[in-house]
Amino acid sequence: MFYSTRWRLILGILGVCLLVGTVSLLVGVQLLYKAFLNEATHRVRQDLNAARELYNCRSRGIRTALSIAALGTDFRSAIRRQDTSTLINCLRRVAGSVNLDFAGVATADGTTLCRIGPNPIPGQAVQPINPIVGLAMERGDTVSGTLVLSGEYLSGENPALAQRARIELLPTPRAEPVAEREVASGMALSSAVPVFDGDELLAVLYGGFLLSRSHEIVDTVRDTVFQQETYGGRSIGTATIFFRDIRISTNVYTPSGERAIGTRVSREVREYVLEKGKRWTDRAFVVNDWYITAYEPIEDIFGETVGMLYVGVLEAKYADVRRKALSVLIVITVAGMVLAIGLGYILANRIMDPVNQLIRASTQVSQGNLSPDFGSISDGEIGVLQKTFLEMLGSLQERDKRQKAESEDMLLESEKQASLGRLAAGVAHEINNPLTGVLTYTHMLLRRKDLGEEVRSDLQTIAEATERVRKIVKGLLDFSRQTQLDREPTDVNRLVRSAVSLLENEALIKGVDLVFESGEKLPMVTLDRHQLESVLLNIILNAFDATKPGDRITVTTGMTLSTDKSDQKGVEITVTDTGCGIPPEHLDKLFDPFFTTKEVGQGTGLGLAVSYGIVERHGGTIRVHSQIGQGCTFTIRLPLGEQDKSDEDSGRG
Amino acid sequence: MKILVVDDDPIVLESCKRVLAAEGFDVTLVSNADDALDMAAKQDFDLLVVDVKMPKRDGMYLMEEIKKQWPEIPMIVMSGYPTPETIAGGIRMGAAKFISKPFTPDELLESVHEVLNLKPR
Numbered sequence: 033m034f035y036s037t038r039w040r041l042i043l044g045i046l047g048v049c050l051l052v053g054t055v056s057l058l059v060g061v062q063l064l065y066k067a068f069l070n071e072a073t074h075r076v077r078q079d080l081n082a083a084r085e086l087y088n089c090r091s092r093g094i095r096t097a098l099s100i101a102a103l104g105t106d107f108r109s110a111i112r113r114q115d116t117s118t119l120i121n122c123l124r125r126v127a128g129s130v131n132l133d134f135a136g137v138a139t140a141d142g143t144t145l146c147r148i149g150p151n152p153i154p155g156q157a158v159q160p161i162n163p164i165v166g167l168a169m170e171r172g173d174t175v176s177g178t179l180v181l182s183g184e185y186l187s188g189e190n191p192a193l194a195q196r197a198r199i200e201l202l203p204t205p206r207a208e209p210v211a212e213r214e215v216a217s218g219m220a221l222s223s224a225v226p227v228f229d230g231d232e233l234l235a236v237l238y239g240g241f242l243l244s245r246s247h248e249i250v251d252t253v254r255d256t257v258f259q260q261e262t263y264g265g266r267s268i269g270t271a272t273i274f275f276r277d278i279r280i281s282t283n284v285y286t287p288s289g290e291r292a293i294g295t296r297v298s299r300e301v302r303e304y305v306l307e308k309g310k311r312w313t314d315r316a317f318v319v320n321d322w323y324i325t326a327y328e329p330i331e332d333i334f335g336e337t338v339g340m341l342y343v344g345v346l347e348a349k350y351a352d353v354r355r356k357a358l359s360v361l362i363v364i365t366v367a368g369m370v371l372a373i374g375l376g377y378i379l380a381n382r383i384m385d386p387v388n389q390l391i392r393a394s395t396q397v398s399q400g401n402l403s404p405d406f407g408s409i410s411d412g413e414i415g416v417l418q419k420t421f422l423e424m425l426g427s428l429q430e431r432d433k434r435q436k437a438e439s440e441d442m443l444l445e446s447e448k449q450a451s452l453g454r455l456a457a458g459v460a461h462e463i464n465n466p467l468t469g470v471l472t473y474t475h476m477l478l479r480r481k482d483l484g485e486e487v488r489s490d491l492q493t494i495a496e497a498t499e500r501v502r503k504i505v506k507g508l509l510d511f512s513r514q515t516q517l518d519r520e521p522t523d524v525n526r527l528v529r530s531a532v533s534l535l536e537n538e539a540l541i542k543g544v545d546l547v548f549e550s551g552e553k554l555p556m557v558t559l560d561r562h563q564l565e566s567v568l569l570n571i572i573l574n575a576f577d578a579t580k581p582g583d584r585i586t587v588t589t590g591m592t593l594s595t596d597k598s599d600q601k602g603v604e605i606t607v608t609d610t611g612c613g614i615p616p617e618h619l620d621k622l623f624d625p626f627f628t629t630k631e632v633g634q635g636t637g638l639g640l641a642v643s644y645g646i647v648e649r650h651g652g653t654i655r656v657h658s659q660i661g662q663g664c665t666f667t668i669r670l671p672l673g674e675q676d677k678s679d680e681d682s683g684r685g
Numbered sequence: 686m687k688i689l690v691v692d693d694d695p696i697v698l699e700s701c702k703r704v705l706a707a708e709g710f711d712v713t714l715v716s717n718a719d720d721a722l723d724m725a726a727k728q729d730f731d732l733l734v735v736d737v738k739m740p741k742r743d744g745m746y747l748m749e750e751i752k753k754q755w756p757e758i759p760m761i762v763m764s765g766y767p768t769p770e771t772i773a774g775g776i777r778m779g780a781a782k783f784i785s786k787p788f789t790p791d792e793l794l795e796s797v798h799e800v801l802n803l804k805p806r
Contacts, residue, residue: 457766461738464765465694467787472700475790476707502787509766 038384042376049372053365060361065354072324072350073313079343080311080326083253083271087221087330087341090249094239095176095223097130102225102237111137111227111235116146116153123148127239131248133220134189135239138165145235149190159188165236167333168224172233176223177333179240180275183216186242193218197244199280199294206317207296208277218244219275219330219339243273244280245293253343254283263349270323273330274340277302284319284344292319297327297340305329305340315347322347386410390421402429456508463505470498511642517560517649524557524589524603524670525550531568532587535576543581546572551590557603557670559650567643567654571607571666574639578611578664585609592669602652602671609665614658622656686801687711687728691721691747692736692763697786701734704790705797718742722750730758732801735780737764737771748778759800763788 101107101122110118119137127135127148136147142161144154162185168175187194197218201210222240226233243249250271254260258269272282277297284292296302304312305327312327323344330339389407396404402425409415474495478488532548539546568587575585585607592604614622621627623644647654651671658664688710690701698714705712713728715721717739725733733751737744748760762775767785775783781800784792 461765464786465697468765469696469700471787471789472704472793476703479707479790498787509768 036384037387038377038380041380041383042373045372045376045379046369049368050365053361053368057358057361057365061354061358064357065350068350068353069315069324072345072347073326076324076326076343076345077313079253079257079269079345080328080341082257083249083341083343084328086253086256087249087273090241091176091178091221091223093130094132094221094241095174095225097126097132098135098223098225098237098239099174101126102227107237108227108229108234111145112229114145119146120148120152123239130239131241132239133193133242133246134186135237136162136189138162138236138238140169140233140235142166142169147189150192151188151190154188160185162222162224162238164222164224164240164333165238168226168236168238169233172226172228174223174225175333177221178330178338179220179222179332180338181218181220181222181240181242183218186218193242196242196246199244199278201278201296202292202294204296204298204319206298206300208299208302210296215275215278217275218242219273219280220244222333244275247281247283247291249273250281250283257343258345263346263352266321266346268346268349270318270342270344270346272340272342272344274342276339277306280339287320295319297342301325301327301340306337309337316344318344322351324350383414386414386418390414390418393421397425397428402432453511456511460505460509463501467498467502467505470494471502474498507639507642511645517563519558519560521556521558522561522564524554524605527561527565528568528587528589528605531565531572534569535572538576539585542576542579544576544579545582545584547584547586549586549588551588551603554589554591554603555672557672559670560646563646564650567646567668568605568607570639570643571668575607575609575611578613579609580611583610583663602669605668605670607666608663610663613660613662614656614664615660619656619658623654686732687713687730688732688734688797689713689715689721689724689730690734691715691718691739691744692734693717693739694736697736697763701793704793708794708797710797718744718747718750721747722754725751725755725758732797733758733760734797735760735762737762737775738766745774745778748775748780752779761796761800 104122106118107122109115110122123135123137123146126132132148134147134149136149137145138161139145142165144159144162146153160182162181164175164179181189181197183194183197186197194216198214198216200214201212220240220242222238224236224238227235227237250273253271254267254269257271258267261268266285267283270282270284272279272284274280274297279292279295279297282291282293286292286295297305298316301312301316304310306329309329312325314325315322316325317323318325324347325342325344327340327342329337330341332338386407389405393404393406404425406418406422409418474491477483478491478495483491529548529550532546536546572585572587579585586609588606588608590604590606592602618627618629623640627641644654647668647670653667653669655667655669656664657667686709688705690698690705690712692698692701693716695716698716702712702714713724713730715724719742721733721735724730733748735744735747739747744762744764748762751758751760756779759781760779761782761784762778762780763784763786764771764775765786767783772783782796784796
C-alpha cells in the first residue's frame with residue numbers, strides 16, 4: 033500500500049514539509065536565541081555601567097559630605113582647640129547624614145584625635161594608621177575611593193565593623209582553591225579631607241562606608257536598574273561587589289535563600305578580571321543558575337585591583353523565549369505535517385481517482401466489456417488520457433462490431449457453401465451409380481444391329497440425355513469439391529498466354545478477336561496453375577457465348593495495389609469483351625450455383641460458382657462490371673502475400 | 686480371363702457384368718470386401734474391379750488386402766466421387782487405373798484392356 037502513487041505523493045509532501053520545518057526550526061530558534069543573547073549582553077554591559085555609576089556616586093557622596101564638614105568654622109575652631117566633644121558631635125552628624133560606618137579626625141602626626149564608635153577617644157594607644165589618612169596627608173589633598181581595611185584597624189575603629197568584615201569562605205564549585213578559611217579585611221568606600229590653617233596641616237577628617245555585608249549599593253542597582261523585575265519568583269537582575277574574588281555584598285541568593293556572602297567567583301572570571309584587569313561579558317554559572325553576566329575590576333585609591341563589580345541577568349528568561357519559540361515552531365511544523373497529509377491525501381485522490389478509474393475501466397475492457405464505467409472526464413493530462421482512451425474504445429467497439437458482422441457474414445456464407453457442397457456431393461454420388469446402369473444398358477442396346485430406326489433414335493436420345501445428366505453431376509461435384517490448392521510460384525503472363533492459346537482456334541472459328549495484353553514486370557505469384565487456368569477458360573468461354581463474330585475479347589494482366597481484402601499488392605487479370613453485356617438484375621446472381629442464362633443443356637450454371645470458389649481460396653477476389661449492350665469486364669485479383677487462406681476450407685465435401 | 690467385380694450397388698454390378706460378359710470375360714460379382722477376399726482365396730482372378738465407397742470395409746481396405754495376399758492381381762478402382770484425393774488414394778493402394786462413375790461400356794472396356802494389355806476388339 034505504501035508503494036502506491038497516493039502514498040508516494042503524501043510521503044513526498046510530508047518529507048518536504050518535515051525538511052523545511054526542521055531546518056527553519058533549528059535555524060530560526062538559533063538565530064532568535066543569538067539575537068536575544070546579543071541584546072541581553074548589550075543590556076548587561078549598560079547595566080554594569082549604571083552600577084559603576086551608582087558605586088562612584090556613593091563614593092562622591094561621602095567625599096562631598098566630609099568636605100563640607102571640614103569647611104565649617106565651628107569644626108575648624110574645635111580642631112584648633114582640640115575640643116573632642118564638639119568634634120564628635122559634628123562627626124556623628126555627618127556620619128548620620130550620609131550613613132557612614134566610621135568617621136574620625138586624625139592629627140597631623142597621624143594619631144586619631146577622636147572618632148565615632150564605641151571608643152571615641154583612643155588617646156595615645158598604639159593603633160594602625162588609616163591608609164587613606166596617610167595618603168591624604170602625603171598628597172595634601174582630598175582622597176576618596178575604594179579602600180581595603182584590615183580586620184585589626186576595623187576592630188580598633190569599631191569591633192562591630194570588624195565582625196561585619198569577617199566573612200567565612202564558603203566552598204564554591206569552579207572557584208580557585210584557597211588555603212584560608214575566612215577573610216578578616218573589609219572593603220570600604222572612603223574619603224579623607226585634610227584641614228589646613230594657612231599652609232599648616234591641622235588635621236585630616238576621614239570617614240567611610242564598609243561595603244562588607246552592606247547591601248545598600250547592590251540592592252539599589254537591582255531596584256533602579258532592573259526595576260525589581262522578577263522571573264519565576266526570582267529577581268531577574270543581580271548585582272554583586274567582590275572583595276578580591278569573594279562575594280561581600282550581593283543580592284545573588286543561595287538555594288537556601290540566603291545572600292551568597294562568602295562564595296567566590298569562578299576561576300576563569302577571576303583570572304580574566306582580577307589578574308588581567310579586563311571586563312568580562314558572557315554567560316556564566318553564578319552560584320546556582322546561569323546568568324548573562326558582566327564583571328569589571330574595582331581599583332582602590334592606590335590603583336591596585338582589589339575587587340570586582342558584577343551585574344547579571346537571569347538567562348532563564350531568554351532560554352524560555354527560545355523554548356517558547358521552539359515549541360511554537362514545533363507546533364507549526366506538526367500542524368504543517370498534518371495539513372500535508374490531509375492535503376496530500378486530497379491531492380492524491382484528485383490525481384489518482386481518475387487514474388484508478390482508468391485502471392478499472394481498462395480491466396473491464398480486458399475482460400471484454402467495451403463500455404466500462406469511466407466516471408467524469410477530468411481536466412489536464414489525465415483528461416486527455418481519458419479522452420484518448422475513450423476514442424480508442426470507440427474505435428475498438430467499431431472494429432469489434434465490424435469484425436463481428438464480417439465473421440457472421442463469413443460464417444453464414446461458409447455454412448451455406450458447406451451444406452450446399454455436402455448436398456451436391458451426396459446427390460452426385462448417389463446419382464452416379466444408377467447413371468452407370470442407364471449409360472451401360474443404353475449403350476449395350478445401341479450395339480444391337482436388329483433395332484428399328486425409331487428405337488435406335490429413341491435410345492440415342494436417352495444416351496444424350498444421360499450424358500447431360502452426367503455433365504451436370506460432374507459440375508456439381510466440381511463445385512462442391514474443395515480440392516486442396518496445389519500451389520507453386522507461377523508466372524501469371526505465361527499462365528494466361530497458355531489459356532488464351534488453347535482457345536485461339538475456337539475464337540478463329542467464332543470469328544471473335546481474342547487478344548492478350550501482358551503487363552510488364554509482374555512478380556511470381558504462388559497459385560494452383562490448373563485450377564486458375566480452368567477459371568480463366570471458364571470466363572473466356574462465357575465471353576465467347578456473349579459475343580458475336582467481329583466482337584473482341586481482351587485479356588490483360590497488371591499490378592494492382594489492393595485486392596479489396598487488405599492493402600496488399602497483387603496481380604490483376606481482366607477479361608473484357610465487347611459482347612451483349614449482363615443485365616443488372618443478373619449481376620448479383622452471377623456467381624450463384626446453378627444460375628445460368630444459357631439455354632437448357634448449354635450450361636450447368638456451376639462454372640462461375642466454381643471459379644469464384646477457386647479465386648477466393650487463393651485469397652483473391654473476382655468482380656464483374658457490365659453495361660448492357662457494351663460488354664462486360666471480369667476482374668480477378670490475386671494477392672502476393674497471404675496465400676494460405678485457410679486450408680481447412682479445402683478438402684471440404 | 687476371370688474378372689472379379691466388387692460393388693455394394695447391384696445396378697453397377699449388373700452393368701459391369703453385362704458389358705464384360707458380352708466381351709467374353711468370366712465375370713464374378715460380390716457385394717462387399719469380405720466376400721471378395723473369400724472369393725479371391727477360392728479362385729484365381731486376372732483382374733479386380735473395385736468400388737471405393739462401400740459400407741463396412743471399403744475398397745481401400747480391400748485393395749490393401751489383395752495387394753498383400755495376391756500382389757500379382759491388377760486392380761481397377763472406380764468411384765462416383767472422383768476427387769483427386771480419391772484417385773490418388775486408389776493409385777497408392779495399388780490400383781492400375783481409375784475410372785469415374787458413371788461410365789459408358791466403351792470407357793470401361795478401354796480401361797480393362799489397357800490394364801490387361803489386351804487390344805480392344
